[in-house]
Amino acid sequence: MSILSSPRFLHRVLWADAASCLATGLLQLLFTGQLARLLGLPPALLTGTGLFLLVYAAAVALVATRQPLPRPVVWLFVAGNVIWAIDCVVLLLSGWIAPTPLGEAWILAQALTVAVLAELQFMGLRNRGDDAGAPQKAW
DSSP states (O other): OOGGGOTTHHHHHHHHHHHHHHHHHHHHHHTHHHHHHHHTOOHHHHHHHHHHHHHHHHHHHHHHTOSSOOHHHHHHHHHHHHHHHHHHHHHHHHOSOOOOHHHHHHHHHHHHHHHHHHHHHHHHHHOGGGGSSSOOOOO
């Protein structure tokens, strides 16, 4: 059995998405001033996106506990991750901010992370075995 055909694949990807958002959101909220100076990013941007990430993490974690997974909601997460990745690149190319090289890396790392998560979620949604509606074994 490959990892993609695992009946828990999509649940695990959702938990990874929630964990990455929780970690990033907490970092951005707890260390706003330090990150703003280090990354060259506006504190309001770090605070606003940090708060959003915490709410998003809670929503993804809640959905990850569901059995079966609500597929339309997971499709929304895929779309949201794709939009976040695109927005990160647009933000860097727009000239609206002047991040340090580390700030550029921070934004690109977020873009890459959510793009990979979107792809994994998409693959999990295409794998009908993950969410066929039958009760599943615990993690």
